[in-house]
Amino acid sequence: xxxxxxxxxxxxxxxxxxxxxxxxxxxxxxxxxxxxxxxxxxxxxxxxxxxxxxxxxxxxxxxxxxxxxxxxxxxxxxxxxxxxxxxxxxxxxxxxxxxxxxxxxxxxxxxxxxxxxxxxxxxxxxxxxxxxxxxxxxxxxxxxxxxxxxxxxxxxxxxxxxxxxxxxxxxxxxxxxxxxxxxxxxxxxxxxxxxxxxxxxxxxxxxxxxxxxxxxxxxxxxxxxxxxxxxxxxxxxxxxxxxxxxxxxxxxxxxxxxxxxxxxxxxxxxxxxxxxxxxxxxxxxxxxxxxxxxxxxxxxxxxxxxxxxxxxxxxxxxxxxxxxxxxxxxxxxxxxxxxxxxxxxxxxxxxxxxxxxxxxxxxxxxxxxxxxxxxxxxxxxxxxxxxxxxxxxxxxxxxxxxxxxxxxxxxxxxxxxxxxxxxxxxxxxxxxxxxxxxxxxxxxxxxxxxxxxxxxxxxxxxxxxxxxxxxxxxxxxxxxxxxxxxxxxxxxxxxxxxxxxxxxxxxxxxxxxxxxxxxxxxxxxxxxxxxxxxxxxxxxxxxxxxxxxxxxxxxxxxxxxxxxxxxxxxxxxxxxxxxxxxxxxxxxxxxxxxxxxxxxxxxxxxxxxxxxxxxxxxxxxxxxxxxxxxxxxxxxxxxxxxxxxxxxxxxxxxxxxxxxxxxxxxxxxxxxxxxxxxxxxxxxxxxxxxxxxxxxxxxxxxxxxxxxxxxxxxxxxxxxxxxxxxxxxxxxxxxxxxxxxxxxxxxxxxxxxxxxxxxxxxxxxxxxxxxxxxxxxxxxxxxxxxxxxxxxxxxxxxxxxxxxxxxxxxxxxxxxxxxxxxxxxxxxxxxxxxxxxxxxxxxxxxxxxxxxxxxxxxxxxxxxxxxxxxxxxxxxxxxxxxxxxxx
RNA sequence: GGGCGGUUAGCUCAGCUGGGAGAGCGUCGGCCUUACAAGCCGAAUGUCAUAGGUUCGAUCCCUGUACCGCCCACCA
Numbered sequence: 001x002x003x004x005x006x007x008x009x010x011x012x013x014x015x016x017x018x019x020x021x022x023x024x025x026x027x028x029x030x031x032x033x034x035x036x037x038x039x040x041x042x043x044x045x046x047x048x049x050x051x052x053x054x055x056x057x058x059x060x061x062x063x064x065x066x067x068x069x070x071x072x073x074x075x076x077x078x079x080x081x082x083x084x085x086x087x088x089x090x091x092x093x094x095x096x097x098x099x100x101x102x103x104x105x106x107x108x109x110x111x112x113x114x115x116x117x118x119x120x121x122x123x124x125x126x127x128x129x130x131x132x133x134x135x136x137x138x139x140x141x142x143x144x145x146x147x148x149x150x151x152x153x154x155x156x157x158x159x160x161x162x163x164x165x166x167x168x169x170x171x172x173x174x175x176x177x178x179x180x181x182x183x184x185x186x187x188x189x190x191x192x193x194x195x196x197x198x199x200x201x202x203x204x205x206x207x208x209x210x211x212x213x214x215x216x217x218x219x220x221x222x223x224x225x226x227x228x229x230x231x232x233x234x235x236x237x238x239x240x241x242x243x244x245x246x247x248x249x250x251x252x253x254x255x256x257x258x259x260x261x262x263x264x265x266x267x268x269x270x271x272x273x274x275x276x277x278x279x280x281x282x283x284x285x286x287x288x289x290x291x292x293x294x295x296x297x298x299x300x301x302x303x304x305x306x307x308x309x310x311x312x313x314x315x316x317x318x319x320x321x322x323x324x325x326x327x328x329x330x331x332x333x334x335x336x337x338x339x340x341x342x343x344x345x346x347x348x349x350x351x352x353x354x355x356x357x358x359x360x361x362x363x364x365x366x367x368x369x370x371x372x373x374x375x376x377x378x379x380x381x382x383x384x385x386x387x388x389x390x391x392x393x394x395x396x397x398x399x400x401x402x403x404x405x406x407x408x409x410x411x412x413x414x415x416x417x418x419x420x421x422x423x424x425x426x427x428x429x430x431x432x433x434x435x436x437x438x439x440x441x442x443x444x445x446x447x448x449x450x451x452x453x454x455x456x457x458x459x460x461x462x463x464x465x466x467x468x469x470x471x472x473x474x475x476x477x478x479x480x481x482x483x484x485x486x487x488x489x490x491x492x493x494x495x496x497x498x499x500x501x502x503x504x505x506x507x508x509x510x511x512x513x514x515x516x517x518x519x520x521x522x523x524x525x526x527x528x529x530x531x532x533x534x535x536x537x538x539x540x541x542x543x544x545x546x547x548x549x550x551x552x553x554x555x556x557x558x559x560x561x562x563x564x565x566x567x568x569x570x571x572x573x574x575x576x577x578x579x580x581x582x583x584x585x586x587x588x589x590x591x592x593x594x595x596x597x598x599x600x601x602x603x604x605x606x607x608x609x610x611x612x613x614x615x616x617x618x619x620x621x622x623x624x625x626x627x628x629x630x631x632x633x634x635x636x637x638x639x640x641x642x643x644x645x646x647x648x649x650x651x652x653x654x655x656x657x658x659x660x661x662x663x664x665x666x667x668x669x670x671x672x673x674x675x676x677x678x679x680x681x682x683x684x685x686x687x688x689x690x691x692x693x694x695x696x697x698x699x700x701x702x703x704x705x706x707x708x709x710x711x712x713x714x715x716x717x718x719x720x721x722x723x724x725x726x727x728x729x730x731x732x733x734x735x736x737x738x739x740x741x742x743x744x745x746x747x748x749x750x751x752x753x754x755x756x757x758x759x760x761x762x763x764x765x766x767x768x769x770x771x772x773x774x775x776x777x778x779x780x781x782x783x784x785x786x787x788x789x790x791x792x793x794x795x796x797x798x799x800x801x802x803x804x805x806x807x808x809x810x811x812x813x814x815x816x817x818x819x820x821x822x823x824x825x826x827x828x829x830x831x832x833x834x835x836x837x838x839x840x841x842x843x844x845x846x847x848x849x850x851x852x853x854x855x856x857x858x859x860x861x862x863x864x865x866x867x868x869x870x871x872x873x874x875x876x877x878x879x880x881x882x883x884x885x886x887x
Numbered sequence: 888g889g890g891c892g893g894u895u896a897g898c899u900c901a902g903c904u905g906g907g908a909g910a911g912c913g914u915c916g917g918c919c920u921u922a923c924a925a926g927c928c929g930a931a932u933g934u935c936a937u938a939g940g941u942u943c944g945a946u947c948c949c950u951g952u953a954c955c956g957c958c959c960a961c962c963a
Contacts, residue, residue: 006922008922008923009923009925010925198961205963221963222962222963223963224963225963236963269962269963270962270963272962273962273963274962274963277963278962278963279963280963281963285963287961287962287963288963347961347962347963348961393891393892394891396890396891397890397891397958397959400889400890400958400959401958401959404959404960491957491958492958494958495959522957526898526899528955528956559900559911560899560900562900562901564891564892565892565893565900566892566893566956566957568899568900570899572912573899573911573912575925576911576912576925577911578925579923579925579926580925581925582923582925582926583922583923583925583926585922585923586922586923586925586926587922587923588922589922589923590922590923591922592922593922632903634903636900636901637901637903640901640910640911643910643911644910651922651923652927655922656927663921740929743928743929744928744929744930746917746928746929747916747917747928747929747930748916748929748930750916750917752917752918753917753918753920753928754918754920783920839907843906843907843943843944846943846944847943848943848944849906849943849944850943851943852942852943852944853906853943853944854906857906857944860906861906
């Protein structure tokens with residue numbers, strides 16, 4: 001492949017395919033855990049946030065994967081042994097829903113198949129489609145170790161789940177209890193608090209009148225759910241509410257039901273809201289449930305698990321849906337005069353985060369984890385810095401959630417998931433919680449039934465950082481790679497997942513699951529809206545890859561990945577950054593026209609040209625800054641720094657400056673240029689590789705006499721302090737200043753680009769020598785015919801002029817130049833410099849500035865003032881000269 | 888109600904520990920200059936939301952205000 005001419009434009013599809021295959025077949029990213037275990041400090045590890053098996057790649061994944069990949073590739077370059085574990089999550093509800101929908105298309109329900117057959121169907125589905133998302137991740141160039149791919153329902157991970165459940169049970173941290181839970185009547189399962197979403201709704205607030213038992217009057221309560229009144233077991237008022245002082249302790253009779261219920265007093269009641277009286281329905285409202293516990297109230301459940309009115313409701317309502325029942329209740333209450341007012345009301349309705357069905361608070365028997373003790377450890381680990389959250393602004397959110405945490409409901413009434421390892425003996429009632437499926441009870445009976453429920457998906461995800469490494473076995477992976485170095489994720493699962501991994505890691509590994517957590521942005525559409533299928537504003541990463549190439553997408557996402565800020569993405573941006581990828585490609589194409597492997601070995605000491613010294617210095621700065629930026633997760637800065645260096649410095653200046661040498665006759669200079677060019681190009685490829693792996697790898701493989709196929713395992717370029725050269729930077733500024741001044745004159749005075757200009761510079765000593773030495777470069781870059789530098793140069797009649805670093809520069813344009821235009825141009829320059837000079841002068845005139853500001857700042861300002869004054873004086877002279885011609 | 892973030896060039900956004908603002912895209916003008924027209928050269932553009940405060944000096948630090956966005960809790 002070496003030394004072939006590159007195609008004129010970069011064609012990503014072919015390139016990406018080839019290198020993806022190469023990396024996979026060579027197992028380039030598979031570390032040797034046994035070896036790595038011997039020196040854990042040299043290791044680096046990340047576990048991928050496992051996408052749902054049902055998932056399809058979206059921009060959030062693309063960003064997430066890109067950032068992780070950058071870190072992994074970067075750390076390999078820095079000599080780390082890197083493990084990046086890929087895998088997927090079984091995603092209980094989501095996956096079950098998908099398969100149920102498929103069944104429904106065949107006219108079947110899961111109940112028709114039965115549990116075992118249904119689960120088999122889900123596994124079949126998983127085998128067929130579950131790998132899709134992983135292939136999509138692969139296409140992003142993720143340098144994961146495919147030999148260690150995991151699934152949350154793998155045998156090993158299931159073993160870990162069971163181990164954790166049973167030991168938490170043994171530690172008294174898992175318990176079963178009757179509790180009010182968020183119940184999805186469609187999914188038929190309990191949901192954790194954070195699986196509930198709130199949606200605004202237009203409702204009606206009904207005022208209901210309950211008569212006092214002693215006939216002394218009424219209390220009026222307000223509710224948006226009148227049907228739940230059938231389950232009321234109290235009415236509450238505020239203890240200090242004067243209106244109701246004498247009612248507390250009395251009883252009211254519940255209309256339609258006839259139940260006698262107490263009036264209680266509790267500060268929870270808001271006196272301002274509605275009538276100040278609150279109906280208490282412990283079985284169907286979270287707050288009421290708490291109140292019921294506090295006051296020892298009965299919880300009368302009137303709605304069942306399907307959302308239908310049950311037998312506790314008066315006969316007339318039984319079997320109705322809650323909504324239908326509400327209509328009927330409203331009619332009936334109206335009829336008996338208990339409904340005294342209706343008003344439109346906007347509130348929020350709880351929804352299932354999976355299917356958006358309204359949540360019904362529901363009392364049932366569920367399994368819980370006592371998370372308080374775990375949460376305290378998780379909090380402490382961030383407080384004392386064992387884990388660092390980036391950016392730190394998320395600490396507060398994290399603490400706040402942990403501080404207010406309630407027990408975690410972990411049972412789900414689904415079939416797809418880790419079945420709860422609890423058996424009940426049907427003969428003696430013994431409850432067995434076991435790591436191995438028991439065959440018999442202690443009483444000898446084999447008549448055991450396993451708990452029907454499965455565990456919350458997040459229960460297994462919480463173990464991901466160590467379960468994927470083989471825990472509870474003592475593996476080399478755990479020894480080498482736990483705790484992991486970094487977790488990269490979106491803030492939307494900070495609670496669901498990150499906090500719970502912290503808890504479980506600390507509990508079972510006695511160590512944090514990761515040293516750093518990087519919370520990345522949310523990818524939104526160009527208007528800042530969340531991308532969603534229903535809004536139709538989704539940008540499909542795979543389509544973007546097909547259209548613009550993976551590197552374009554990766555570079556775009558990286559450029560916008562500023563910490564703590566959302567990304568507004570549009571296709572135009574990706575298209576824009578494709579230009580950059582193509583620019584690199586073409587720069588390489590140019591370079592490879594001149595580099596064939598015969599050039600001398602790179603030796604900075606042998607490079608005497610200013611532009612070589614300059615670019616090598618700039619390269620040193622880039623190396624240093626780029627590494628610091630990646631290490632500090634300042635991805636946007638890293639990408640933009642690279643962009644600026646490659647385009648503005650390497651291409652715009654360096655490549656242009658070596659052209660005279662490459663096309664020239666001086667063989668020594670040519671060889672030096674080719675050697676340096678090859679060196680700089682090679683190092684750029686290495687530095688850029690973590691962000692844009694494909695184009696860099698492809699170019700790398702075409703650079704002659706390099707280790708052609710190994711860019712992904714190539715170390716980061718070593719620092720070369722001998723190349724640092726501030727003098728070169730200052731000299732280069734001078735050279736650039738002269739070139740830009742001439743270009744500016746040409747452009748502003750409308751001189752045709754074809755006309756070569758002659759340039760005179762009034763300069764003596766070093767400056768004169770410098771200009772003479774760089775005539776070739778100036779000639780080439782500014783289209784200058786002849787350059788004359790001398791201390792006694794006098795401006796010829798009819799010329800344009802400029803001042804560069806104190807030197808007056810003249811471009812004779814007799815007969816060509818429009819003096820009015822030149823005058824205007826000089827005036828513009830004068831205006832600028834005058835403004836700047838005035839500002840500095842004023843500042844220096846301020847006594848308190850001079851006396852109070854640090855010395856170096858004052859010195860800097862003084863130097864500026866001198867420089868500005870010099871330039872201004874020179875410009876004024878030039879202007880006067882031109883004025884003579886005009887006048 | 889509690890918390891967090893944002894407000895900088897026409898657009899999208901950088902600006903790390905205070906020393907009078909940058910990039911990309913877009914715009915305008917000129918170029919098919921043998922790596923690249925997906926390009927090259929040149930140019931224009933900002934009371935850094937607002938009112939105060941601290942300071943010799945504030946886009947940056949503090950306080951208040953307005954508007955936008957998000958998270959948590961939730962008034963039935």
